[in-house]
Amino acid sequence: MSSESPVHGHEEVISSHVHAGHEVHHHHHHEESFVSKYVFSQDHKMIAKQFLITGMIWAVIGGLFSVLFRLQLGYPEMTFPILEDIFGKWAAGGRISNDFYYSLVTMHGTILVFFVLTAGLSGTFANLLIPLQIGARDMASPMLNMLSYWFFFLASIIMFSSLFLQSGPASGGWTIYPPLSALGQATEGSKLGMDFWLVSMAMFIVSSLLGGLNYISTILNMRTKGMSMTRMPLTIWAIFFTAVLGVLSFPVLLSGAILLLFDRNLGTSFYLSEIVVKGEILPNEGGSPILFQHLFWFLGHPEVYIILLPAMGMVSEVLSVNSRKPIFGYLAMVGSLFAICILAFLVWAHHMFVTGLNPFLGAFFVLLTLLIAVPSAIKVFNWLTTLWRGNLRLTPGMLFSIGFVSLFISGGLTGIFLGNSTLDIHLHDTYFVVAHFHIVMGVASMFGMFAGVYHWFPKMYGRFMNNTLAYIHFWVTLAGAYLIFWPMHYSGLAGMPRRYTDYSNWHSFNMFQDMSRFISSVAMVVFAVQLLFIFNFFYSIFKGRRVTSTNPWGANTLEWTTPVNPGHGNWPGEIPEVHRWAYDYGKDGRDFISQTEPVGADESKH
Amino acid sequence: MSLQRKRTHPHKFLLWVAIGSIIMMFAGLTSAYIVKRSQAGWIMLEIPTIFWYSTVTILLSSVAVHFAVKAFKDRNIPKYKQMVWITAVLGIAFLIMQIIGFMQFSRMDIRLVGAGSNASYSFLLAIAGLHAVHVLGGVIALTVIGIRAMSARSKSYNAVPVEVVATYWHFVDILWIYLILFFNWMK
Numbered sequence: 001m002s003s004e005s006p007v008h009g010h011e012e013v014i015s016s017h018v019h020a021g022h023e024v025h026h027h028h029h030h031e032e033s034f035v036s037k038y039v040f041s042q043d044h045k046m047i048a049k050q051f052l053i054t055g056m057i058w059a060v061i062g063g064l065f066s067v068l069f070r071l072q073l074g075y076p077e078m079t080f081p082i083l084e085d086i087f088g089k090w091a092a093g094g095r096i097s098n099d100f101y102y103s104l105v106t107m108h109g110t111i112l113v114f115f116v117l118t119a120g121l122s123g124t125f126a127n128l129l130i131p132l133q134i135g136a137r138d139m140a141s142p143m144l145n146m147l148s149y150w151f152f153f154l155a156s157i158i159m160f161s162s163l164f165l166q167s168g169p170a171s172g173g174w175t176i177y178p179p180l181s182a183l184g185q186a187t188e189g190s191k192l193g194m195d196f197w198l199v200s201m202a203m204f205i206v207s208s209l210l211g212g213l214n215y216i217s218t219i220l221n222m223r224t225k226g227m228s229m230t231r232m233p234l235t236i237w238a239i240f241f242t243a244v245l246g247v248l249s250f251p252v253l254l255s256g257a258i259l260l261l262f263d264r265n266l267g268t269s270f271y272l273s274e275i276v277v278k279g280e281i282l283p284n285e286g287g288s289p290i291l292f293q294h295l296f297w298f299l300g301h302p303e304v305y306i307i308l309l310p311a312m313g314m315v316s317e318v319l320s321v322n323s324r325k326p327i328f329g330y331l332a333m334v335g336s337l338f339a340i341c342i343l344a345f346l347v348w349a350h351h352m353f354v355t356g357l358n359p360f361l362g363a364f365f366v367l368l369t370l371l372i373a374v375p376s377a378i379k380v381f382n383w384l385t386t387l388w389r390g391n392l393r394l395t396p397g398m399l400f401s402i403g404f405v406s407l408f409i410s411g412g413l414t415g416i417f418l419g420n421s422t423l424d425i426h427l428h429d430t431y432f433v434v435a436h437f438h439i440v441m442g443v444a445s446m447f448g449m450f451a452g453v454y455h456w457f458p459k460m461y462g463r464f465m466n467n468t469l470a471y472i473h474f475w476v477t478l479a480g481a482y483l484i485f486w487p488m489h490y491s492g493l494a495g496m497p498r499r500y501t502d503y504s505n506w507h508s509f510n511m512f513q514d515m516s517r518f519i520s521s522v523a524m525v526v527f528a529v530q531l532l533f534i535f536n537f538f539y540s541i542f543k544g545r546r547v548t549s550t551n552p553w554g555a556n557t558l559e560w561t562t563p564v565n566p567g568h569g570n571w572p573g574e575i576p577e578v579h580r581w582a583y584d585y586g587k588d589g590r591d592f593i594s595q596t597e598p599v600g601a602d603e604s605k606h
Numbered sequence: 607m608s609l610q611r612k613r614t615h616p617h618k619f620l621l622w623v624a625i626g627s628i629i630m631m632f633a634g635l636t637s638a639y640i641v642k643r644s645q646a647g648w649i650m651l652e653i654p655t656i657f658w659y660s661t662v663t664i665l666l667s668s669v670a671v672h673f674a675v676k677a678f679k680d681r682n683i684p685k686y687k688q689m690v691w692i693t694a695v696l697g698i699a700f701l702i703m704q705i706i707g708f709m710q711f712s713r714m715d716i717r718l719v720g721a722g723s724n725a726s727y728s729f730l731l732a733i734a735g736l737h738a739v740h741v742l743g744g745v746i747a748l749t750v751i752g753i754r755a756m757s758a759r760s761k762s763y764n765a766v767p768v769e770v771v772a773t774y775w776h777f778v779d780i781l782w783i784y785l786i787l788f789f790n791w792m793k
Contacts, residue, residue, distance in 0.1 A: 140616035209627055217619040247623060251631030255638065259732060266719035268728035270642070283721040286647030291638055298634065 040150075042142035043568040047149050048128035049460060052453070054156060055120020056534060061160075062111035067527050069104045072096040074520025076502040076513075090168070099188045101501045102171035106189065107163070109174030110197070112442060114204055115159070117307040119152050121449050122208075122246070125310055126215045126239045128456060132559035133233050135224025135576060137569045140217040144210045151207035155200045162196035170197035173499070175296060178271035178289050182263045185277050195264065198257050205250045205257075212250075215243040224558070226578035230334075231595070233557050233582040234327060237334050238313020241341040242306050248345070249302035256295030263287070290355055297348035304441050305344045309337060311448020312379060315401040317582075318455045319383055321555045322398035323390030324591060326583035329382040336375030343372050353421040354428050362421040369419035376412050380405065391586070395553075396470035397455030403478045404447040410482075411440025414489065429499070432492025435485040443481040450474075453537070458552050462565045463544030469536040473529055480526035487515050554592050556582050561596055580605075621770050625777050628740065632733070632781065636788055639729050643792060649724040650793055653786070654710045660703035661786055664741075667696035668779040671748075671772045678768050686768075687755045693775065694748040697741055704738050730789065737785060740778050747771045 041047060071080065072095070079094030090100035127145065131138055139145045162169040171189025172181040176197065184191040219240045223232070259270040263284075271292045272284035320327040327333060349357055349365040357365075383405045392398065414436040417423055427433065450473075457465050491512045496503070503509045503516075551560040558578070562570050576596040584593040588603075599605055614622075642648065674689035708718065708731060717723040718731045751771055754762075 140620055144620070209624070213620050213623045213627070216623050217616050221614065221616045221619050247627045248630050251627050252634035255631050255634040255736075258736065259635075259638070262719065262728060262732055266728075267721055268719050268723055268732075269725050270638075270728060270732075273647075286642075286645065286725050288642060288645055291641055294641070295634055295638060 040146060042138070042146045044127045044131050044138050044142065044145060045460070045566070045568075047145055048124045048126075050149050051119060051123030051127060051152070052460075054153065055116050055124065056537070058111050058115040058120065058156065059530070060534065062108050062116060063527050063530060065104045065108040065111070067524055068096065069101055069108070070520040070523045072101055072501055074517040076504050096501070098501055099168060099171060102173075102187075102499075103168050103189050103193070105499065106171050106173055106176075107159075107169050110159070110170070110201075113174055113303065113307065114201070115152075115156065117442070117445050117449070118208065118246075118303070119204070121307065121445060121452075122215075122239065122242055122310050123149070123152065123211060124449075125235070125314060125452050125456075126211065126243065128460065129235050129559065130215055130218050130239060131222070132459070132562065132566075132570060133236050133557050133582075134219060134222065134227055135558050135578060136218060136222040137571075137575070139214045140222055141214055145214050148207050148210035148214065151203050151210065155203035155207060158196055158200035158203060162193050162200065165192050165196065167191040167193055169193040175293075175300065176260070177296075178260060178263065178292050179275055182260060182271055183275070183277055183282075184264070185280065195261070198261050198264075201257055202254060205254045208246050208250050212243040212246040215239055216247065219243075224575045224578055227595075230331070231578055231581045233313075234316040234330070234333055234337075235310075235313040237337055238309045238316070241337045242309045245302040245306050245309070245341055245344055249299040249306075252295055253299035256292055256299075259295075260292065290352070293352050293355060294348070297351045298345070300351065301348040302344040304437070305340055307441055307445045308448075309340070311404060311445040311451075312337070314452040314455070315383065315404045315448050316386075317557070318397045318401040318451050319386050319405075320583055320585065321455075321553050322393045322395055322401075323386055324393070324554075324585045325386055325390045326585055326587075327382065328385035328388075329378070330581065330583060332378050333382055336378040339375040340372060343368060343375070347372065350419055350421075350424075353424040359421065366419060366421050370416065372419075373412070373416060376408075380409055380412075395454065396465070396467060396474060397451045399471070399474045400447045400451035400454065403474065404444050404451060406478075407439050407444040407447060407481065411436060411438075411444060415440060426495065427492065429497055430492040431488040431496050431498055434498050435488035435492060438488075439481065439485050443477075443485070447477075450477075450533070455553070456559075457537075457540065457544075458547040458564075459559055459562075461541050461544070462547050463540055464547060464552075465540040465544055466536050469532055473533045473536070476529040477526055480522050480529070483522045484519050484526065487519060491515065551594075556584060556592055556594050558595060561594065615766050617766055617770055618773070621773055625774075628777075628781070631736070632785070635729070635733050635736070636785075639733070639788075639792065642725055642729070647724070649726050651726045651730060651789055652716075653730075653789055654707040656703050656707045656710065657786060660700050660707065661782065663696050663703060664700045664779050664782055667693045667700065668776050670696060671775045675765070675768055675772045678765055681763065683755065687752065690748055690752045690755065694745055694752060697745040697748065697775075701738055701741055701745070704734060708734075733785060737778070737782055740781070744771070744775050744778050747774065 037043075038046065041050070068083075071083075080091070081094040083091035083096065084094050087100065090097055090103075096104070127139070130136070159169075167188045169189065170176065170181070170193045171187060172194065176194070180186055181190055181194050184194070219232075219236060223229075259268075262268040263270050263272055267284075269284040269287040271289045272282065272287040273289075275282045275284060316327055316333060347365060347369045349361070350369045353362055353365075387402070414432065418427055418433060418436055454465055454470060457463070491509070494509070494512075496509045496512060500506075504513065547564050550562070550564055553560070558576060561576050563572060578595045579598045580593065580595055582595055585591070587593060670689050670693040674686050674693060677683075677685040677689055711718055711727065716727055718727045748771060751767055754767075
């Protein structure tokens, strides 16, 4: 950080040069205090680390919840007195109570989908990579960027405190369908826990929107000289489309959530009609619970791409760097991201095939859903052809990227089953669905995130993570992911429904008991290995092998032209100018050609 | 760098994306309204007359903010200050009229919330209420730039913050016109 003050000195000059006359607020303290550097930081790199570490804490909590409910599912006949010691009435007699089970499942989904794979993934890598890879000193509005993190923090605090409510956290599933979620009398989890959930999510949406606005305007407005849109690395393209999806779909979830808050607390009837709950006849009339599902899934489906696209972008980048080959079909990759982005808004009703949706309407949603297979297949083809005859360096980041491609194929194929409205009559709400979305969205995106962490850790902390631990982490997680979710396809095809705590007295499905126990055991091992990753992460921040060169992976993108530990402002001198795309690997007998190198006389421009 | 100078200022661009996002929220709500309207038990909405007065008020405030930007660009700071405060006061007047409008419902014995309420009026409250929150945000922004112009310390000729606030203000104005036409048309 010794280069701090010259960086700032220069920043004033450059940025006032770039957008003349808006630099009123650019009075940085040259000596940053602990608070302004680590807590209320406006440096995009520090905000990225804040998102990452908060996301990791959430991942441990969410993962632990899955271990708890897998314990129940795998060993329904056993009692664990220690659970009663910890959770009291929620695990009376050492068995997880039904209410507690539903709370665990709900919180597992909410935490992993929103707090880990949206905020933890996009928040981290959009903040870290956008300014570094497009050649900007910071985001369009560092202030909004900081607010984005602190709204996320606030959402986290509210969600976390809901775990300690007397009536427990929300328990209506992460999709919080009314009327269950709207009526406190219906279940414990729909009491105060649900209000906490809604308020927390409102804060979360504000955080996502502030972040997304910033990502879009930074990418479109603050690229360095020569960085045309078609020279951007695919990570940036992916993050850009992710932000567009978020900015357009999260507000709709907010409207749905606001109406639900009205129904819960002001006695309105947006979603409620003619309900009798526990013998009590409710006065609500004329509402429609299906309306909520439309509003929810209009966000909910883009949300799965909000989770997946950044992982796709990072995987494309890491695969190309470590294959020492250009990415295959760059424009096709951008085009398919765009196609996915458009289709994401047109398929929401495939989550609602069995709600009484008009089958004629359903046919269109089937068609549009299956169309997503086309851009997805293009991407898979391009990843495989990038690997094909490459000079592969199997770094941990690379392994996780290859693992991502594997998982994306396996999970994507089952999506074709589920996208058919007729098959969905049988498959919906079974373990088949659980297996599908965990592999394609959950584990695959986690793999993308791991790939990103291993690959950009040297940029974040100036050190490498431990490779041996990383390889153990990779192989156990990959094998574990398949061992956990593959068997679920079979029980799902047999019709085994999700959301039950105990199948032992259910003769149709108790034959899967041994399999369930096996899944639970593997889940615990995989969870333990994630703790190994967390240990590796924090250990390496302080004790990891130091990075000695600025460009340890031999990559072309701009983040590797900064110093090993870049200060606020990223480049000590001028921002580098870009002359070529990001994927000149193995060209003209050279291993790699950085984006900053001018196009030679014997080269054509691109 | 000459290329970048021609580009939209990042903060203005930020606002345009934010406007897109707000539009999506109200599009979600108004399409929910359309869906609900076709279902049983729907009562046709009566819009209180005062909402038309508030429409005129917010239209006038948009004119005022337009002159504020013009005055600022002409470096006519006294007139600029005057226009900003007029806009803010008209904005507050708009909010008060909205509140009066909703209080009239209770006098007409129409329940917006609670037992016996009909979703059509609840929708009006939710949608117009959310719009009012956005207007309130605009009033706060106007107050901030108003106070900034009053303090002698900072003399800024940077028009970007003023233009950002003005664009946002025009947006909430247009949004309200859309909403009132929507409710009227949906009758």
